Amino acid sequence: MTGSPQPRRAGVRRGPARLAAALALLVAAQALAADVVDDLGRRFRFEAPVQRIVSLLPSLTETVCVLDACGRLVGVDRFSNWPAAVHGVPQVGGLEDAQIERIVTLWPDVVLAGSSSRAIDRLESLGLRVVVLEPRTHADTRRTLEAVAQLLGRPGAGEALWRQIDARIDAAAARVPPALRGQRVYFEVGGGPYAAGEVSFVGETLRRLSLGNIVPAALGPFPKLNPEFILRARPDIAMAPQSSIDEMSARPGWSTLPMVAARRWCGFDAAGYDVLVRAGPRLGEAAERMADCLQALGRKTP
Incomplete structure (x- = not known):
């Protein structure tokens, strides 16, 4: 009689312990699950962090890598060229000619694509999950960084990364020579005749560096310009590929x-x-490169 209650008491102790352990596992699983809304307004739920990723946009490739997940990339578009770790990842085409069959054989958990990709519908019809993310502004970039972080099972890492980027842009802005602040920039895209306007992410960076822009918001983010427009605008500074400058x-x-x-x-x-x-995790570096050149120009300015 004296020993009979002991097993029951032990069982009572094990019950709460097992329940607590089960709850802990449930909470951990929920923490690793991700609910992501893409640029098309579609909600995706992933029960576990994605492990096999195909990226069809360079800025998304860079985001995955900066968030320490380069090793999860099993395919990238042909223009993804940074960081060096992506050079050995299979290339699967570009915006217009994504290699659908090859992407399918890579068995990705998710395909990250820009909204301009022509492969979205076809990939989805074959059962792949395509999350559409194409940052076009600083705010878009911030949101995209966190969305990718969520997919990787690292919630909050995207926001932390954005804070670092934001601080780098502020630091770059502080280095712009006072004599150049307010100067109007012509930022040439490629070899022209396109340019970055005020409402583009490039224009946002220029504005944060206290620079003007000859392309008004009404013309859109990256309008095609008539050469006469540039001659009439008479920009103070040009930014472009060196081949265009030459x-x-x-x-x-x-x-x-x-x-x-x-x-x-x-x-x-x-x-x-x-x-x-590229509107991605290197926006801070972009601002720094602009500031470096502006400092050099400032030393030449009488």
Whole structure:
């Protein structure tokens, strides 16, 4: 009689312990699950962090890697070229010619794609989950960073990364010479005739550096410009790929522009220019590269 209650008491102790352990596992599983809303307004739920990722946009590839998940990439688009770790990842085409069959054989848990990709419908019809994320502004970039972090099972890491980017932009802005603040920039996209306007993410970075822009918001983010528009606007500073800078003085009428005569321009090599035109985790570095050039121009300004 004296020993009979002991097993019951032990069982009572084990019951709460097992319940607590089960609850802990449930909470952990819920923490690892991700609910993500993409740019098309569609909600996706992933019960576990994604392990096999195909990225069809360079800025998304870079985001995955900066969030320490480069090793989960099983396919990337042909323009994803940073960081070096992606060079050995299979390339699966581009916006217009994604290799659908090859992507399917890679068995991705998720395909990350820009809204302009032509592969979305086809991939989804084959049963793949395609999360559409294409940052076009600083706010979009912040949201995309956290969405990818959620997919990777690292909630909050995207927000932390954005705070670092934001601080780098502020620090770059503080380095812009006072004499150049308010100067109006012509930022050439590729070899022209497109340019980054005020409402583009490039325009946002320029604005945070206290610079103006010759392309007003009404023309959109990256409008095609008539050369006459640029001649009439008479920008103070040009920013463009170095190959474009090298031939600007030979363009009809451009030799009359003060920025050309005074060589008030920032030319970027291919790798540096990629940083500037991708709305991703290297926005802070983009601002720093602009500030570096502006500091050099400031030393030349009388």
